Amino acid sequence: MEHVKKKRRRAVVNQKDCVACGCCVKVCPLSAIQVIKGVAAQVDESKCVGCGKCAKECPASVIEIREVEV
Protein backbone atom coordinates (compact mmCIF):
# COMPACT_ATOMS: atom_id res chain seq x y z
CA MET A 1 0.00 0.00 0.00
CA GLU A 2 1.23 3.42 -0.82
CA HIS A 3 0.35 6.30 1.40
CA VAL A 4 0.04 9.71 -0.05
CA LYS A 5 0.24 12.13 2.81
CA LYS A 6 -0.80 15.68 2.33
CA LYS A 7 0.34 18.22 4.84
CA ARG A 8 -1.64 21.28 5.67
CA ARG A 9 -1.11 24.03 8.15
CA ARG A 10 -3.81 24.85 10.65
CA ALA A 11 -4.24 27.16 13.57
CA VAL A 12 -4.69 25.55 16.97
CA VAL A 13 -5.86 27.55 19.99
CA ASN A 14 -4.69 26.71 23.47
CA GLN A 15 -8.15 27.35 24.86
CA LYS A 16 -7.10 27.06 28.47
CA ASP A 17 -5.17 30.33 28.22
CA CYS A 18 -7.37 32.13 25.69
CA VAL A 19 -8.85 35.37 27.06
CA ALA A 20 -11.64 35.50 24.45
CA CYS A 21 -10.75 39.03 23.37
CA GLY A 22 -11.55 38.31 19.73
CA CYS A 23 -8.49 40.00 18.21
CA CYS A 24 -7.92 36.86 16.14
CA VAL A 25 -11.45 36.97 14.74
CA LYS A 26 -10.94 40.48 13.42
CA VAL A 27 -7.92 39.59 11.31
CA CYS A 28 -8.85 36.19 9.89
CA PRO A 29 -9.41 36.65 6.16
CA LEU A 30 -11.53 33.50 5.96
CA SER A 31 -13.68 33.93 9.07
CA ALA A 32 -12.30 30.61 10.20
CA ILE A 33 -11.94 31.52 13.85
CA GLN A 34 -14.74 32.45 16.21
CA VAL A 35 -15.04 33.28 19.90
CA ILE A 36 -17.49 30.79 21.33
CA LYS A 37 -19.82 32.04 24.06
CA GLY A 38 -17.27 34.46 25.47
CA VAL A 39 -15.14 31.61 26.79
CA ALA A 40 -12.48 30.85 24.17
CA ALA A 41 -11.71 31.02 20.48
CA GLN A 42 -12.22 28.01 18.26
CA VAL A 43 -10.91 27.30 14.76
CA ASP A 44 -13.11 25.87 12.03
CA GLU A 45 -10.71 23.31 10.58
CA SER A 46 -12.50 23.13 7.28
CA LYS A 47 -12.01 26.83 6.64
CA CYS A 48 -8.58 27.56 8.14
CA VAL A 49 -5.65 27.70 5.74
CA GLY A 50 -2.98 28.20 8.36
CA CYS A 51 -1.94 31.67 7.21
CA GLY A 52 -0.92 32.59 10.75
CA LYS A 53 -2.49 36.05 10.84
CA CYS A 54 -4.47 35.23 13.96
CA ALA A 55 -1.42 33.85 15.75
CA LYS A 56 0.51 37.03 15.05
CA GLU A 57 -2.29 39.20 16.35
CA CYS A 58 -3.20 37.23 19.48
CA PRO A 59 -2.13 39.35 22.47
CA ALA A 60 -1.83 36.28 24.68
CA SER A 61 0.06 34.33 22.01
CA VAL A 62 -2.04 31.24 22.52
CA ILE A 63 -2.46 30.28 18.85
CA GLU A 64 -0.03 27.90 17.28
CA ILE A 65 0.25 27.02 13.62
CA ARG A 66 0.70 23.26 13.30
CA GLU A 67 1.23 20.97 10.38
CA VAL A 68 -1.48 18.41 10.26
CA GLU A 69 -1.97 15.45 7.96
CA VAL A 70 -5.16 15.39 6.04
Add this chain to the structure above:
Amino acid sequence: MKKHWYDYLWIVELTYLILGFFNILFAWIGLFFFFIPLIIAIARGTKGYCNRYCGRGQVFGLLGGRFGLSRKKDIPKWMKSKAFRYGFLIWFFIMFFQMLWNTYLVFAGTQDLRQVVTLLWTFKLPWNWAYHGTLFHPGVAQFAFGFYSVMLTSTVLGLVTMVLFKPRSWCVYCPMGTMTQLICKAKNGNKPSM
Protein backbone atom coordinates in the same frame (compact mmCIF):
# COMPACT_ATOMS: atom_id res chain seq x y z
CA MET B 1 -12.46 42.74 5.79
CA LYS B 2 -15.53 44.91 5.83
CA LYS B 3 -15.54 47.86 8.18
CA HIS B 4 -18.47 48.21 10.52
CA TRP B 5 -19.73 51.27 12.33
CA TYR B 6 -18.38 49.85 15.57
CA ASP B 7 -14.87 49.73 14.19
CA TYR B 8 -14.76 53.49 14.72
CA LEU B 9 -15.53 53.43 18.43
CA TRP B 10 -11.89 54.28 19.14
CA ILE B 11 -12.96 57.85 18.34
CA VAL B 12 -15.40 57.72 21.26
CA GLU B 13 -12.66 56.49 23.58
CA LEU B 14 -10.24 59.25 22.57
CA THR B 15 -12.97 61.88 22.81
CA TYR B 16 -13.75 60.65 26.30
CA LEU B 17 -10.17 61.02 27.48
CA ILE B 18 -9.88 64.49 25.93
CA LEU B 19 -13.18 65.73 27.37
CA GLY B 20 -12.11 64.68 30.85
CA PHE B 21 -9.04 66.81 30.42
CA PHE B 22 -11.19 69.91 29.99
CA ASN B 23 -14.10 69.15 32.25
CA ILE B 24 -13.86 66.34 34.71
CA LEU B 25 -17.61 65.86 34.91
CA PHE B 26 -17.52 64.16 31.51
CA ALA B 27 -15.83 61.26 33.31
CA TRP B 28 -19.30 60.11 34.31
CA ILE B 29 -19.89 59.00 30.73
CA GLY B 30 -17.32 56.29 31.42
CA LEU B 31 -19.98 54.37 33.32
CA PHE B 32 -21.18 53.21 29.91
CA PHE B 33 -17.82 51.51 29.30
CA PHE B 34 -18.35 49.80 32.60
CA PHE B 35 -21.96 48.68 32.39
CA ILE B 36 -22.36 47.83 28.70
CA PRO B 37 -19.79 44.98 28.79
CA LEU B 38 -21.39 43.58 31.92
CA ILE B 39 -24.91 43.82 30.55
CA ILE B 40 -23.89 42.06 27.33
CA ALA B 41 -22.11 39.32 29.28
CA ILE B 42 -24.95 38.79 31.70
CA ALA B 43 -27.82 39.05 29.22
CA ARG B 44 -26.29 37.33 26.21
CA GLY B 45 -23.45 35.29 27.67
CA THR B 46 -20.88 36.64 25.22
CA LYS B 47 -17.88 38.91 25.23
CA GLY B 48 -19.58 40.94 22.53
CA TYR B 49 -18.23 44.14 24.00
CA CYS B 50 -14.59 43.04 23.73
CA ASN B 51 -15.17 41.33 20.42
CA ARG B 52 -16.83 44.31 18.78
CA TYR B 53 -17.47 47.52 20.60
CA CYS B 54 -14.52 48.25 22.84
CA GLY B 55 -12.92 51.51 21.75
CA ARG B 56 -10.05 51.17 24.16
CA GLY B 57 -8.91 47.90 22.62
CA GLN B 58 -9.18 49.55 19.20
CA VAL B 59 -6.98 52.46 20.29
CA PHE B 60 -4.23 50.03 21.32
CA GLY B 61 -4.74 48.01 18.15
CA LEU B 62 -4.36 51.09 15.98
CA LEU B 63 -1.43 52.69 17.80
CA GLY B 64 0.44 49.42 18.17
CA GLY B 65 -0.52 48.03 14.77
CA ARG B 66 -1.07 50.76 12.17
CA PHE B 67 1.28 53.23 13.84
CA GLY B 68 3.82 50.57 14.73
CA LEU B 69 4.27 51.64 18.35
CA SER B 70 4.71 48.09 19.55
CA ARG B 71 7.59 45.63 19.69
CA LYS B 72 5.08 42.85 18.91
CA LYS B 73 6.74 40.44 21.30
CA ASP B 74 5.02 37.69 23.25
CA ILE B 75 3.65 38.73 26.59
CA PRO B 76 5.48 37.04 29.52
CA LYS B 77 3.89 33.82 30.72
CA TRP B 78 3.11 35.12 34.21
CA MET B 79 1.09 38.00 32.80
CA LYS B 80 -1.36 35.67 31.14
CA SER B 81 -1.57 33.30 34.10
CA LYS B 82 -4.90 33.05 35.88
CA ALA B 83 -3.21 34.06 39.12
CA PHE B 84 -2.12 37.39 37.70
CA ARG B 85 -5.31 38.07 35.78
CA TYR B 86 -7.59 37.29 38.69
CA GLY B 87 -5.25 39.00 41.13
CA PHE B 88 -5.29 42.14 39.02
CA LEU B 89 -9.08 42.02 38.85
CA ILE B 90 -9.29 41.84 42.64
CA TRP B 91 -6.78 44.67 43.01
CA PHE B 92 -8.86 46.77 40.63
CA PHE B 93 -11.99 46.08 42.63
CA ILE B 94 -10.35 47.06 45.90
CA MET B 95 -9.14 50.32 44.37
CA PHE B 96 -12.56 50.91 42.86
CA PHE B 97 -14.31 50.52 46.19
CA GLN B 98 -11.79 52.77 47.83
CA MET B 99 -12.66 55.37 45.21
CA LEU B 100 -16.36 54.93 45.95
CA TRP B 101 -15.63 55.30 49.65
CA ASN B 102 -13.81 58.59 49.04
CA THR B 103 -16.78 59.77 47.03
CA TYR B 104 -19.08 58.83 49.88
CA LEU B 105 -16.96 60.79 52.35
CA VAL B 106 -17.24 63.91 50.22
CA PHE B 107 -20.99 63.42 49.93
CA ALA B 108 -21.21 62.97 53.68
CA GLY B 109 -19.25 66.15 54.19
CA THR B 110 -16.44 64.55 56.20
CA GLN B 111 -13.87 65.09 53.49
CA ASP B 112 -13.21 67.94 51.11
CA LEU B 113 -13.15 67.56 47.38
CA ARG B 114 -9.70 66.74 46.10
CA GLN B 115 -9.16 68.00 42.59
CA VAL B 116 -6.57 65.47 41.61
CA VAL B 117 -6.34 62.60 39.15
CA THR B 118 -4.47 59.73 40.73
CA LEU B 119 -2.30 57.86 38.28
CA LEU B 120 -1.29 54.26 38.94
CA TRP B 121 -2.93 54.56 42.38
CA THR B 122 0.07 56.59 43.53
CA PHE B 123 0.81 59.76 41.63
CA LYS B 124 -1.50 62.65 42.30
CA LEU B 125 -1.74 64.90 39.29
CA PRO B 126 -3.22 68.34 39.83
CA TRP B 127 -6.29 68.58 37.64
CA ASN B 128 -8.00 71.69 38.98
CA TRP B 129 -8.36 73.32 35.56
CA ALA B 130 -10.97 70.73 34.69
CA TYR B 131 -13.33 71.70 37.49
CA HIS B 132 -15.12 74.99 37.63
CA GLY B 133 -17.63 74.30 40.33
CA THR B 134 -21.14 73.37 39.35
CA LEU B 135 -24.72 73.12 40.41
CA PHE B 136 -23.94 69.64 41.66
CA HIS B 137 -22.67 68.50 45.00
CA PRO B 138 -18.84 68.26 45.23
CA GLY B 139 -19.29 64.51 45.66
CA VAL B 140 -20.40 64.33 42.05
CA ALA B 141 -17.08 65.84 41.06
CA GLN B 142 -15.17 63.57 43.43
CA PHE B 143 -16.59 60.51 41.73
CA ALA B 144 -15.65 61.99 38.35
CA PHE B 145 -12.05 62.57 39.47
CA GLY B 146 -11.91 59.02 40.80
CA PHE B 147 -13.43 57.42 37.76
CA TYR B 148 -11.22 59.37 35.40
CA SER B 149 -8.22 58.22 37.45
CA VAL B 150 -9.24 54.62 36.83
CA MET B 151 -9.63 55.23 33.10
CA LEU B 152 -6.35 57.11 32.75
CA THR B 153 -4.45 54.54 34.80
CA SER B 154 -5.66 51.68 32.65
CA THR B 155 -4.83 53.64 29.52
CA VAL B 156 -1.29 54.26 30.72
CA LEU B 157 -0.76 50.61 31.72
CA GLY B 158 -2.23 49.53 28.39
CA LEU B 159 0.09 51.84 26.49
CA VAL B 160 3.13 50.51 28.33
CA THR B 161 2.31 46.88 27.63
CA MET B 162 1.34 47.81 24.07
CA VAL B 163 4.85 49.14 23.48
CA LEU B 164 6.59 46.26 25.24
CA PHE B 165 4.51 43.36 23.95
CA LYS B 166 1.71 43.01 21.43
CA PRO B 167 -0.56 45.98 20.62
CA ARG B 168 -3.54 44.70 22.56
CA SER B 169 -1.64 43.14 25.48
CA TRP B 170 -3.88 45.11 27.81
CA CYS B 171 -6.74 42.81 26.77
CA VAL B 172 -4.94 39.89 28.42
CA TYR B 173 -5.22 41.37 31.90
CA CYS B 174 -7.94 44.01 31.43
CA PRO B 175 -10.28 43.69 34.45
CA MET B 176 -13.37 44.20 32.30
CA GLY B 177 -12.23 41.50 29.92
CA THR B 178 -11.44 39.09 32.73
CA MET B 179 -14.70 39.81 34.47
CA THR B 180 -16.84 39.36 31.36
CA GLN B 181 -15.04 36.11 30.53
CA LEU B 182 -15.70 34.85 34.05
CA ILE B 183 -19.38 35.71 33.71
CA CYS B 184 -19.52 33.84 30.39
CA LYS B 185 -17.78 30.85 31.94
CA ALA B 186 -20.25 30.84 34.81
CA LYS B 187 -23.13 30.96 32.35
CA ASN B 188 -21.87 28.65 29.65
CA GLY B 189 -19.41 26.30 31.31
CA ASN B 190 -15.66 26.19 30.88
CA LYS B 191 -15.48 24.31 27.62
CA PRO B 192 -16.67 26.22 24.62
CA SER B 193 -18.69 24.26 22.14
CA MET B 194 -20.35 25.28 18.93
